[in-house]
Amino acid sequence: MANLTRNRFDPLLQVQKDAYRCGKCMQCKWIDHDLMSDTEFMAMCPSGARFRYEAYYASGRQEIARGMLEGTLDYNERLLHILFTCTECGGCQVICSNLGDKNPLKTIVALRERAFRDRKAPLPEHETLIKSMENYENPWQQPRSRRDAWMKRMNLKDARKEDVDTLFFVGCTAAYDTKLQENARATADILTMAGVNFGVLGKDELCCGSTLLRMGDVDRYKKMAVKNIESLNSLGVERVVTACSGCSSVLRHEYPELGGLNAKVKHATELVQELVKKGQLELKKPIKKTVTYHDPCHLGRYAGVYEEPRKILGAIPGIELVEMPRNRENAFCCGAGAGVKTAYPEFAQWVARERMREAASTGAELLVTACPFCEQNLGSVKQGPEVVDILDLVRESAGGV
Amino acid sequence: MAVREVDLTANELYQEVLGKLKEIVGEEWATDDPVILIGYSRDQSLETAHNPNVVVLPESTKQVSQIVALASEYGVAVVPWSTGGNTGGGCIPQRGGITCDMRRMDRILDLDVENMSVRIQPGVTFGKVYVEAEKVGLRNVCPSAPASVSMLANYMDKGVFQVSNKYGVGTDSILGMEIVLADGEILRTGCLQQKNYGSICVEGPGPDISGIFHASMGIFGICTEMVAQLYPIPEWEEVTAAQFDEDDLEAVSEFLRQVAREDCSLETILFQDAYMAMGLSDDNDGADFIRQMMPRQNALVFYGGETEEEMELRREQLDAVFDVTGAEHFPDAVINLFKQTVNWKRVFKMIQLTPRVERTTGCFELFWFNIPIDQAPDMARQFMKLARKNFADSGAYREDMTFAYEETTFYLQPLEFGRTGMLEMDAYPNQGEPEGVKRGLAMARDAIPFICEAGGQFDRPYGGEESGFGWVQTPMLGTYYDLLKSLKREMDPRNIMNPGRLGLTADTSEC
Numbered sequence: 001m002a003n004l005t006r007n008r009f010d011p012l013l014q015v016q017k018d019a020y021r022c023g024k025c026m027q028c029k030w031i032d033h034d035l036m037s038d039t040e041f042m043a044m045c046p047s048g049a050r051f052r053y054e055a056y057y058a059s060g061r062q063e064i065a066r067g068m069l070e071g072t073l074d075y076n077e078r079l080l081h082i083l084f085t086c087t088e089c090g091g092c093q094v095i096c097s098n099l100g101d102k103n104p105l106k107t108i109v110a111l112r113e114r115a116f117r118d119r120k121a122p123l124p125e126h127e128t129l130i131k132s133m134e135n136y137e138n139p140w141q142q143p144r145s146r147r148d149a150w151m152k153r154m155n156l157k158d159a160r161k162e163d164v165d166t167l168f169f170v171g172c173t174a175a176y177d178t179k180l181q182e183n184a185r186a187t188a189d190i191l192t193m194a195g196v197n198f199g200v201l202g203k204d205e206l207c208c209g210s211t212l213l214r215m216g217d218v219d220r221y222k223k224m225a226v227k228n229i230e231s232l233n234s235l236g237v238e239r240v241v242t243a244c245s246g247c248s249s250v251l252r253h254e255y256p257e258l259g260g261l262n263a264k265v266k267h268a269t270e271l272v273q274e275l276v277k278k279g280q281l282e283l284k285k286p287i288k289k290t291v292t293y294h295d296p297c298h299l300g301r302y303a304g305v306y307e308e309p310r311k312i313l314g315a316i317p318g319i320e321l322v323e324m325p326r327n328r329e330n331a332f333c334c335g336a337g338a339g340v341k342t343a344y345p346e347f348a349q350w351v352a353r354e355r356m357r358e359a360a361s362t363g364a365e366l367l368v369t370a371c372p373f374c375e376q377n378l379g380s381v382k383q384g385p386e387v388v389d390i391l392d393l394v395r396e397s398a399g400g401v
Numbered sequence: 402m403a404v405r406e407v408d409l410t411a412n413e414l415y416q417e418v419l420g421k422l423k424e425i426v427g428e429e430w431a432t433d434d435p436v437i438l439i440g441y442s443r444d445q446s447l448e449t450a451h452n453p454n455v456v457v458l459p460e461s462t463k464q465v466s467q468i469v470a471l472a473s474e475y476g477v478a479v480v481p482w483s484t485g486g487n488t489g490g491g492c493i494p495q496r497g498g499i500t501c502d503m504r505r506m507d508r509i510l511d512l513d514v515e516n517m518s519v520r521i522q523p524g525v526t527f528g529k530v531y532v533e534a535e536k537v538g539l540r541n542v543c544p545s546a547p548a549s550v551s552m553l554a555n556y557m558d559k560g561v562f563q564v565s566n567k568y569g570v571g572t573d574s575i576l577g578m579e580i581v582l583a584d585g586e587i588l589r590t591g592c593l594q595q596k597n598y599g600s601i602c603v604e605g606p607g608p609d610i611s612g613i614f615h616a617s618m619g620i621f622g623i624c625t626e627m628v629a630q631l632y633p634i635p636e637w638e639e640v641t642a643a644q645f646d647e648d649d650l651e652a653v654s655e656f657l658r659q660v661a662r663e664d665c666s667l668e669t670i671l672f673q674d675a676y677m678a679m680g681l682s683d684d685n686d687g688a689d690f691i692r693q694m695m696p697r698q699n700a701l702v703f704y705g706g707e708t709e710e711e712m713e714l715r716r717e718q719l720d721a722v723f724d725v726t727g728a729e730h731f732p733d734a735v736i737n738l739f740k741q742t743v744n745w746k747r748v749f750k751m752i753q754l755t756p757r758v759e760r761t762t763g764c765f766e767l768f769w770f771n772i773p774i775d776q777a778p779d780m781a782r783q784f785m786k787l788a789r790k791n792f793a794d795s796g797a798y799r800e801d802m803t804f805a806y807e808e809t810t811f812y813l814q815p816l817e818f819g820r821t822g823m824l825e826m827d828a829y830p831n832q833g834e835p836e837g838v839k840r841g842l843a844m845a846r847d848a849i850p851f852i853c854e855a856g857g858q859f860d861r862p863y864g865g866e867e868s869g870f871g872w873v874q875t876p877m878l879g880t881y882y883d884l885l886k887s888l889k890r891e892m893d894p895r896n897i898m899n900p901g902r903l904g905l906t907a908d909t910s911e912c
Binding site for chain 1: 430432434435436437439440441442443444445450456458484485486487502504505509526528529531532533547548549550831832833834
């Protein structure tokens with residue numbers, strides 16, 4: 001065996017056991033067969049489904065980790081392609097952790113982290129994004145001064161200056177993408193209608209760092225996260241709510257490793273479901289549509305929030321929910337995450353088309369999701385149902401704009 | 402067919418081969434990039450990892466035929482790879498060459514309800530067929546393997562059916578095959594000989610030659626298509642289980658034999674250490690909890706039929722077996738748990754959970770052979786002694802997840818109405834831990850001759866040149882071995898088809 005201890009700081013050493021323990025059961029490629037209803041849609045791994053070679057699946061990536069550890073593999077264009085076409089959707093992780101106590105997602109994260117440390121990453125396509133994070137503290141190359149553009153004329157409370165118990169953490173995509181700013185406004189409108197005492201950070205909100213973490217730029221992510229933790233903890237709020245699945249996942253599951261937030265973190269769908277249940281938010285206006293729900297990876301597999309969005313849809317009069325063959329833990333990724341859309345837009349589109357084809361197979365008029373990133377990528381596909389955010393429907397049914 | 406006199410370095414040769422492969426399958430589907438190759442280097446056996454020189458992903462039988470013809474022309478090895486779930490190193494390219502990854506051929510070509518059969522390509526998983534067949538009231542038999550494995554490859558490899566053992570092994574459900582031979586010619590057997598294939602399975606005409614492809618690990622050709630039998634799903638089903646004292650293996654084997662001979666189960670019977678707990682839970686924590694409620698030795702029996710009356714009749718038969726053998730029923734609480742969670746589909750899930758068996762170490766070292774049922778208890782005890790000998794003091798390595806001999810498992814399945822039995826004995830060394838691998842190979846060296854001498858027969862001699870059963874057993878077969886060797890030489894004169902398997906091609910000059 002090659003020298004496995006040549007660099008004791010090698011992130012791959014943390015996943016060494018899994019690299020060898022992968023039993024090659026090959027189940028990481030498919031959704032749970034027990035829940036499979038349509039074999040047309042049985043693929044779990046987006047990169048494997050598209051590129052087919054074994055190395056593009058979790059089982060193959062474990063072999064790459066082994067090769068890197070043993071020093072038999074070196075970086076080349078293909079290796080970087082394999083590492084960075086993984087959307088980190090966590091599909092393989094769900095299957096593997098249930099079956100084998102292994103953690104393939106950790107392996108891909110470690111491979112990316114190692115690529116950064118070996119100065120083989122970032123990819124050229126990611127450099128712009130990282131510079132943007134360094135200069136503007138958002139990935140969209142937008143100035144801080146425009147971060148609050150979405151809330152013009154909304155008269156929302158400033159969480160730094162006013163007494164609020166809830167912070168609405170908007171997230172970069174909903175704050176800057178003019179097509180998605182309506183999601184941010186919908187969330188704020190819903191919180192207002194339900195009488196939640198909330199505030200926002202406006203121009204002072206920072207990126208949560210999720211994109212950096214998923215791309216493997218762990219050092220920059222940590223700096224960003226620590227800054228955010230200090231900033232958010234200084235507010236003294238009880239609750240942080242976000243409508244972005246990526247933000248909620250990082251705030252809730254990753255920040256604790258760096259000290260964590262004092263406040264509870266909730267995705268907006270969790271809070272809305274609570275508000276509906278308590279009667280603080282009444283969904284009364286019928287929306288007569290057949291809809292299907294796309295589970296965002298970071299809300300579903302990463303956070304286990306599957307039922308709340310469905311309960312919300314069930315509470316809206318007139319809505320008929322039809323499930324896609326791959327749903328909940330088995331949901332197929334939208335294709336955008338972990339820097340994939342930036343580096344490999346054609347592949348991200350291919351994945352989105354696959355998902356939209358599945359959505360179309362249900363006969364739904366609307367594809368509802370709960371993540372601006374999913375909405376952005378799935379919405380860019382011309383065929384299939386219209387893509388909407390769940391909060392837009394909630395606001396409409398609750399009598400908002 | 403042209404045979405090229407090669408006067409090239411290995412690198413030049415494979416560059417030339419790669420260029421021609423790309424002409425056959427397209428630029429995207431053939432590569433020699435080491436980053437891709439390493440994905441095909443290993444499975445869950447103790448076999449040492451080997452990379453192929455080239456990987457190619459064909460999408461049709463015609464392309465496979467062209468690939469094999471090309472390999473033959475250049476004299477390079479071709480190793481078929483369907484879904485990669487092999488437990489015996491069968492798809493590891495021991496001598497390099499071309500790995501022919503069949504996963505793009507993943508279509509169910511026909512599901513014939515009337516004739517209860519399915520026509521499939523190599524990349525079709527058991528799970529895929531199960532889901533589609535269930536929609537029309539049929540099922541394939543459940544493999545003793547995850548649902549993610551290739552049904553075609555598992556059947557070709559004499560896969561054992563944990564819950565369907567009265568139908569024999571995988572090859573007993575094959576109705577026809579399409580095979581690309583070593584010169585690229587295409588052979589069709591059984592019902593696929595007919596232009597418009599149907600349910601009729603004609604072995605022959607005359608002598609049936611399809612048998613030489615069974616459990617041959619691709620050394621005579623690559624199977625590109627198969628027609629396989631399907632079975633009805635019973636309308637009525639129930640489950641019961643028997644428990645036994647840990648040391649009373651004779652009682653377990655007698656119970657299993659009686660159940661099989663009386664034909665009172667829905668061909669479902671499973672004797673396994675408390676690992677059946679895995680099938681009753683959704684995750685490992687749940688399995689561990691349920692496992693605590695279970696005896697180490699137990700037998701699970703599904704029974705039922707097309708009518709409720711038939712199910713009741715089977716229940717009476719089963720009760721008689723319990724009485725005669727003195728077997729004890731599981732506690733009601735556990736049986737109720739079974740009833741709530743176990744059905745045919747659940748059993749299917751249970752089988753796909755087999756990876757949990759090796760969740761701590763990641764590697765099967767399995768010894769899998771046929772033996773008269775009444776000899777199984779003694780064999781199992783002897784095996785435990787061997788495990789103790791080879792792994793006894795390895796507990797110190799637990800932090801590195803080296804296998805501890807106490808975790809040796811085995812299970813017994815009666816086959817063909819109890820005529821014979823299949824005993825599987827498993828150890829779980831860690832591939833990443835050199836001491837574990839060393840001990841595992843030592844275990845193989847001890848166990849294989851012991852099993853053969855005791856009358857056990859490996860009906861699918863797995864493994865390669867380092868740890869394989871075939872290398873030990875095949876030379877003991879005398880004339881049988883000589884004839885196989887002659888056939889190999891005749892059918893694959895350049896020894897390109899998965900060379901180094903079954904002990905037939907140890908000396909390449911012979912073939």
